[in-house]
Amino acid sequence: MANDSLFGVHGxxxxxxxxxxxxxxxxxxxxxxxxxxxxDIDFKSALAQxxxxxxxxxxxxxxxxxxxxxxxxxxxLDGNTVELNTEQTAFAENAVxxxxxxxxxxxxxxxxxxxxxxx
Amino acid sequence: xxxxxxxxxxVAGRAMSAQxxxxxxxxxxxxxxxxxxxxxxxxxxxxxxxxxxxxDKATGLATVNVERVVTAGEDPTKRYDPSNPLADKDGNVWExxxxxxxxxxxxxxxxxxxxxxxxxxxxxxxLIVDTLKLGH
Numbered sequence: 001m002a003n004d005s006l007f008g009v010h011g012x013x014x015x016x017x018x019x020x021x022x023x024x025x026x027x028x029x030x031x032x033x034x035x036x037x038x039x040d041i042d043f044k045s046a047l048a049q050x051x052x053x054x055x056x057x058x059x060x061x062x063x064x065x066x067x068x069x070x071x072x073x074x075x076x077l078d079g080n081t082v083e084l085n086t087e088q089t090a091f092a093e094n095a096v097x098x099x100x101x102x103x104x105x106x107x108x109x110x111x112x113x114x115x116x117x118x119x
Numbered sequence: 120x121x122x123x124x125x126x127x128x129x130v131a132g133r134a135m136s137a138q139x140x141x142x143x144x145x146x147x148x149x150x151x152x153x154x155x156x157x158x159x160x161x162x163x164x165x166x167x168x169x170x171x172x173x174x175d176k177a178t179g180l181a182t183v184n185v186e187r188v189v190t191a192g193e194d195p196t197k198r199y200d201p202s203n204p205l206a207d208k209d210g211n212v213w214e215x216x217x218x219x220x221x222x223x224x225x226x227x228x229x230x231x232x233x234x235x236x237x238x239x240x241x242x243x244x245x246l247i248v249d250t251l252k253l254g255h
Contacts, residue, residue, distance in 0.1 A: 014250075019179070021246070025127050025239045026181040029134030031232050032141075033170040033183050064179060084235065095242050102249055109254040 006112070010104045012050040016043060017098040019063055024091045027070075027082050034078035038070040040090065125175040125182060131240040133173075133182040138233040140185045141168050145226045152217035156195075157205045163215035165192030165222075192216060 020041040030036040046066035053061050072081040144166040151163040171186040193216035201210030 021243060022127050022130065022178065022180045025130045025243065028235050028239050029130050030170075030172050030181060030183050031235065032138075032228065033172050036172050036181075060178070062179075067179065084231075088235070091239065091242070095246060098246050099249065102246075102253065105253055113254075 007105060007108055009047070009051070010101050010108070012047055014098070014101045014105065015050055015060060016041065016046045016063070017094060017101055019046070019060060020094050021091070021098065023067065024087055024094060027087045028084070028091065030080075031082045031084055031087070032080070034080055036080050036082060038072070038082045038087065039067050040070050042066045042068055124177040125180045127180070127243045128240060130180050130182040131236045131243070133184060134236045135233055135240075137168070137170060137183045137185050138229050138236070140188070141170075141229045142226065142233070144168055144188060145222050145229065148217050148222050149219065149226075151215050152219050152222070154215045155203065155205055155212045156215075157207045157212060159195050159197070159213045162195035162213040163217070164190040164195070165215075165217050167191045192218065 020043065023039055023041055027036075027038040027040075030038075041063055046063045049063060049066055050061045070081055070086070072083055073086070074083070075081065148165050154163050156162045166188050167190075168188050169186045170183050172181050173184050174181045195213040196216050197211050198214055199210055200206055200212050203212045206212050
């Protein structure tokens with residue numbers, strides 16, 4: 001991965017965060033679909049997977065190996081395993097982490113730009 | 120549209136449409152609660168949407184569609200009311216059996232789910248805008 005040295009882990013982290021946002025949005029969208037099984041991305045293993053495969057053009061890395069079914073705290077009768085409070089918390093946490101990664105990237109870009117300008 | 124990979128906006132947007140269909144059926148059910156007709160066939164029956172998850176293999180996302188709207192719930196209740204202008208020759212009328220409590224609970228859940236999807240869409244939008252501003 002060529003930009004590994006420039007952005008470090010943050011490029012891969014942003015991709016995992018973006019994909020996790022989609023998975024959590026799918027869970028929230030299916031909050032009242034009978035039989036729907038909620039999923040979540042295991043951030044640690046997904047990050048390792050993205051770092052390992054590297055940047056392969058535009059296509060997002062397939063993270064299905066790191067996507068696991070969520071174990072409900074209290075199973076519901078209709079077979080749906082979406083628990084809105086869990087999903088909302090995970091979504092909020094993921095959004096904050098995404099923004100944190102963006103800040104890291106922005107800091108890095110500002111740093112390199114300053115160095116290039118020789119200020 | 121069907122072949123293009125799903126985006127997070129389509130996931131939340133379609134879920135909102137599905138919840139809106141559910142809200143409409145609830146409104147119809149409540150509006151027709153206790154409506155009286157002169158035969159069991161013409162009496163109003165509770166309508167319910169059937170939600171079905173739509174998976175997108177390309178992105179791993181899943182959204183929800185309304186597969187169809189079905190009639191469900193109790194049969195209309197027969198009531199003897201000969202003075203009613205709608206009564207049949209035996210003096211019976213049929214009243215739509217809509218469980219109003221259940222409909223109201225359904226309406227609340229629908230509204231909450233809709234709000235959640237709006238929130239998801241707003242968050243995704245602001246994060247994507249922030250990503251576009253990267254380096255500025």
